[in-house]
Amino acid sequence: MTINRSTIFYTLTDEAPMLATYSLFPIIKKFTKPAAIEIISSNISIAARTLSKFSSYLREDQKISDDLYKLSQLIIKPYINIIKLPNISASLPQLINVISELQLHGYKIPDFPENPKTEKEKLIKIKYSQLIGSVVNPILREGNSDRRIPVSIKNHARKNPYYIKKWSPNSKTHVSCMNKGDFYANEKSITLNKSCNIRMELLYSNKKILILNKKISLLKDEILDSSFLSKKLLCDFYENQIKHAHKNDLLLSLHLKSTMMKKSDPIIFGYAIKTFYKNVFIKHEKIFKKLNININNGLSSLFNKIKILPKNKYEEIMYDIKKCNINGPSFAMVDIKKGISNLHAPNHIIIDSSMATMIRNGGKMWDKIGNEKETKALIPDSTFAKIYQEIINFCKKNNLDPSIMGTVQNIGLMAQKSEEYGSHDKTFKIPYDGIARIVDIYNNDVLIEQHVKKGDIWRVCQTKDESIKNWIILAINRAKQTNIPTIFWLDTKRPHEFEIIKKIRSFFKKYNIKDIKNIQIMSKIDAMNFTLKRLINGQDTISVTGNVLRDYLTDLFPILELGTSSKMLSIIPLLSGGSLFETGSGGSAPKHVEQFLRENHLRWDSLGEFLALLSSLECLFIKTNNKKANILSKTLEIAINKLLDYNKLPSPIVNELDTRESQFYLTIYWAQALITQKLDKDLNYFFTPFFNALMKNQNKIIKEFKDIQGKSVNIGGYFMPINKLINNAMRPSKTFNKLLNLI
Numbered sequence: 001m002t003i004n005r006s007t008i009f010y011t012l013t014d015e016a017p018m019l020a021t022y023s024l025f026p027i028i029k030k031f032t033k034p035a036a037i038e039i040i041s042s043n044i045s046i047a048a049r050t051l052s053k054f055s056s057y058l059r060e061d062q063k064i065s066d067d068l069y070k071l072s073q074l075i076i077k078p079y080i081n082i083i084k085l086p087n088i089s090a091s092l093p094q095l096i097n098v099i100s101e102l103q104l105h106g107y108k109i110p111d112f113p114e115n116p117k118t119e120k121e122k123l124i125k126i127k128y129s130q131l132i133g134s135v136v137n138p139i140l141r142e143g144n145s146d147r148r149i150p151v152s153i154k155n156h157a158r159k160n161p162y163y164i165k166k167w168s169p170n171s172k173t174h175v176s177c178m179n180k181g182d183f184y185a186n187e188k189s190i191t192l193n194k195s196c197n198i199r200m201e202l203l204y205s206n207k208k209i210l211i212l213n214k215k216i217s218l219l220k221d222e223i224l225d226s227s228f229l230s231k232k233l234l235c236d237f238y239e240n241q242i243k244h245a246h247k248n249d250l251l252l253s254l255h256l257k258s259t260m261m262k263k264s265d266p267i268i269f270g271y272a273i274k275t276f277y278k279n280v281f282i283k284h285e286k287i288f289k290k291l292n293i294n295i296n297n298g299l300s301s302l303f304n305k306i307k308i309l310p311k312n313k314y315e316e317i318m319y320d321i322k323k324c325n326i327n328g329p330s331f332a333m334v335d336i337k338k339g340i341s342n343l344h345a346p347n348h349i350i351i352d353s354s355m356a357t358m359i360r361n362g363g364k365m366w367d368k369i370g371n372e373k374e375t376k377a378l379i380p381d382s383t384f385a386k387i388y389q390e391i392i393n394f395c396k397k398n399n400l401d402p403s404i405m406g407t408v409q410n411i412g413l414m415a416q417k418s419e420e421y422g423s424h425d426k427t428f429k430i431p432y433d434g435i436a437r438i439v440d441i442y443n444n445d446v447l448i449e450q451h452v453k454k455g456d457i458w459r460v461c462q463t464k465d466e467s468i469k470n471w472i473i474l475a476i477n478r479a480k481q482t483n484i485p486t487i488f489w490l491d492t493k494r495p496h497e498f499e500i501i502k503k504i505r506s507f508f509k510k511y512n513i514k515d516i517k518n519i520q521i522m523s524k525i526d527a528m529n530f531t532l533k534r535l536i537n538g539q540d541t542i543s544v545t546g547n548v549l550r551d552y553l554t555d556l557f558p559i560l561e562l563g564t565s566s567k568m569l570s571i572i573p574l575l576s577g578g579s580l581f582e583t584g585s586g587g588s589a590p591k592h593v594e595q596f597l598r599e600n601h602l603r604w605d606s607l608g609e610f611l612a613l614l615s616s617l618e619c620l621f622i623k624t625n626n627k628k629a630n631i632l633s634k635t636l637e638i639a640i641n642k643l644l645d646y647n648k649l650p651s652p653i654v655n656e657l658d659t660r661e662s663q664f665y666l667t668i669y670w671a672q673a674l675i676t677q678k679l680d681k682d683l684n685y686f687f688t689p690f691f692n693a694l695m696k697n698q699n700k701i702i703k704e705f706k707d708i709q710g711k712s713v714n715i716g717g718y719f720m721p722i723n724k725l726i727n728n729a730m731r732p733s734k735t736f737n738k739l740l741n742l743i
């Protein structure tokens with residue numbers, strides 16, 4: 001595929017951002033037309049990805065193109081310019097729902113074979129497994145990230161601070177993590193002095209060898225880590241914490257990242273359920289095995305599977321589950337009305353957002369009758385968990401006030417599947433006691449070995465030298481541009497981070513970088529303290545972190561500063577020279593869709609999309625000298641500021657301003673800015689009649705937007721709604737549509 005240098009790819013994703021795209025995309029297409037910019041929609045939703053993966057099962061007229069594959073080919077082109085909205089990283093239960101919905105739509109794709117027997121079924125399972133977890137982001141993120149809150153948005157938040165709940169200095173809320181046997185304790189890390197290919201193998205009884213990954217290619221100077229988490233010590237940890245929480249009347253909550261860490265974290269999640277409901281699992285082991293229950297998918301999948309049992313057996317199991325609930329601490333709830341707890345599905349509580357939300361909420365989560373309670377936040381692996389305890393300690397002593405807070409920006413290492421987030425294909429549940437080994441294929445040298453036991457989780461991570469250097473340069477450039485203290489969050493005590501520190505030091509030495517006094521390396525705990533002290537005093541700080549902390553901090557600080565991470569600017573300069581602009585740094589807000597379907601009010605805030613578009617247009621101008629793109633970008637900035645000044649952002653309350661109306665106001669302000677700019681007459685002429693017509697019809701259009709709210713709406717599907725229905729729902733103003741069609 002050849003790309004026009006004036007092309008912008010705009011992704012169509014899932015849930016709330018997908019709904020918002022149906023209304024915003026036609027507006028963007030019209031506005032960019034006079035600048036000869038082509039905006040191409042790329043459907044990377046979980047439904048589209050599923051259909052393209054199972055294309056051979058479809059009728060010719062049902063087949064769709066594999067847009068994610070196309071983007072993955074284009075990502076290496078220097079002119080690529082992509083706007084990427086958040087998409088679903090599916091858990092298995094979610095994927096099963098996607099499959100059922102597509103089948104209902106008439107797509108004859110196969111069922112998910114949980115227990116494959118034939119070769120064909122095994123192949124189907126492998127293909128489906130490729131759709132689980134965070135699939136899209138690691139493919140598109142061929143660069144490191146620069147995430148920050150734009151100045152205008154920060155100023156707006158200071159003037160209109162959202163309410164952040166105060167912490168009691170006596171709050172019992174705390175983080176509990178393992179103090180031995182976890183990934184942190186067991187990590188080994190080396191930097192390779194030559195390129196090589198390795199395999200991952202398990203040496204077990206009588207010198208038998210099980211190959212787990214037959215070939216991983218490594219480059220010279222790449223960092224290679226190996227670590228494992230002990231099943232036994234994890235389960236001991238859970239037992240103790242459950243007892244402690246019960247004794248101290250604390251709500252238990254479990255914070256993992258089962259989407260990004262799609263191999264390890266569902267297992268860690270499953271062990272928590274098995275420990276909490278130990279008696280149930282011991283007593284009903286045989287039945288559960290027969291029913292093929294995989295508890296890593298959560299309690300709801302267990303509840304579904306036992307439904308087929310005879311009534312008395314079903315009731316016996318449910319009674320035993322209830323007994324554990326009564327005799328143990330309560331678990332944090334996700335949806336009180338529906339009785340959905342933290343343990344129902346692995347993707348319901350996702351650490352980056354869940355810990356930040358709990359902290360914003362004064363350290364409390366909800367129990368099953370809706371009481372706010374202090375919580376024991378379980379984050380089993382201690383590698384990053386301690387930063388949360390540090391901020392909790394801080395919140396108990398200090399007041400976080402969004403009206404005076406500074407800001408925390410982030411430069412995140414993530415290119416080329418860096419670190420833990422690229423370890424899907426290198427993570428295994430160990431089937432036998434033995435020695436986990438990383439072996440150089442060429443000469444059979446063992447590079448790293450570790451003694452593991454059945455049930456342990458073994459993980460290998462890679463981080464390329466090129467990615468690290470690019471990340472260091474990004475950090476240096478930001479530090480120079482902003483003069484803001486720039487802190488690498490790295491511990492000399494952790495083997496992997498020590499390897500990174502060595503690289504940073506040698507980079508600084510090699511390029512004789514001495515004059516940047518505001519760059520420092522600090523342990524994660526020191527960095528957190530340093531940053532928080534500055535934050536509450538209104539001072540700004542740049543955090544420079546690895547991939548996991550990038551994810552955690554770019555939800556944590558925006559959620560504290562703004563109440564949400566959706567208003568972030570997230571720029572990824574790709575290693576190849578192209579650019580990826582992510583909209584916000586949060587997720588796809590399933591709760592918003594629920595509300596939308598119930599009362600036709602969408603609360604999704606598209607500010608993230610507006611900001612990404614602004615940067616994308618600016619980038620297009622810089623690369624192609626398309627002056628109209630520059631004007632579009634500058635005027636969009638004016639429009640965004642106006643949107644903030646007039647507070648035309650969506651409200652969460654039905655019958656008030658929602659996503660569609662907010663996007664309409666942006667349209668007016670953008671058109672107005674275009675007709676008042678003096679640099680390009682064509683753009684004046686192009687937008688003047690449109691702007692006048694919008695003004696003339698403004699009341700009528702707003703009424704059309706308001707009239708439809710308050711009633712339920714049907715869009716014919718959740719993962720793959722029917723085009724016509726969703727278009728009608730998201731573009732309800734006939735007057736606005738007509739005016740837009742005229743330009």
Ligand SMILES: NC(=O)C1=CN([C@@H]2O[C@H](COP(=O)(O)OP(=O)(O)OC[C@H]3O[C@@H](n4cnc5c(N)ncnc54)[C@H](OP(=O)(O)O)[C@@H]3O)[C@@H](O)[C@H]2O)C=CC1
Nearest residue numbers: 086087088089259350353566586587588589590591604605
């Ligand atoms: N980049 C990506 O592709 C990412 C994808 N995900 C995926 O998103 C899904 C949901 O994840 P979850 O952890 O629930 O987190 P979400 O960020 O989707 O939702 C948490 C809450 O954040 C608020 N929020 C998020 N975005 C916006 C927005 N644009 N406007 C207004 N409010 C917003 C909403 O809270 P409220 O309305 O109460 O204010 C929302 O309920 C998962 O499938 C996950 O895999 C998650 C992170 C990143």
Ligand SMILES: O=C(O)CCC(=O)C(=O)O
Nearest residue numbers: 089134137259260551585
């Ligand atoms: O890809 C995902 O599942 C989540 C990504 C994410 O949370 C982030 O990068 O901030």
Ligand SMILES: [Mg+2]
Nearest residue numbers: 352551555585
């Ligand atoms: Mg995140």
